[in-house]
Amino acid sequence: MLVIGALAFGAHKFIVGNLNDTIEKQAMQIEQYVAQNVALQTVADMNESTIRSLEEGAKAQREQIGNLQDQFNLATAQKNEALRIFNDHDITKLAKNKPGLMQPRANAATKKEFDLLELLSTDTN
DSSP states (O other), X not given: OHHHHHHHHHHHHHHHHHHHHHHHHXXXXXXXXXXXXXXXXXXXXXXXXXXXXXXHHHHHHHHHHHHHHHHHHXXXXXXXXXXXXXXXXXHHHHHHHOHHHHHHHHHHHHHHHXXXXXXXXXXXX
């Protein structure tokens, strides 16, 4: 009976020891998984922040593109109006027929440009 009791006690110690080792291993695995989960959550938060930042940047770009498109449309309309005016008027014919009207304007504009060139080319030191 004593031998059977000793064998039973030894078997009990062996089984319990193995179970305790298994529990310790699983506890260490759980700690590793928790640490990995924290790291993954941190990365997920950073990704979410990056996504929000990129979405805000895309929204700002869309607004800028819209503004540029509006400015382009305005410039195109102004160009078309200027072309319409030049097509409606024969500048050469007008200059020949009314030199007193065109010549002073042309001379004044030319003088203004030359004055600006002279101003830019002078040494200011």
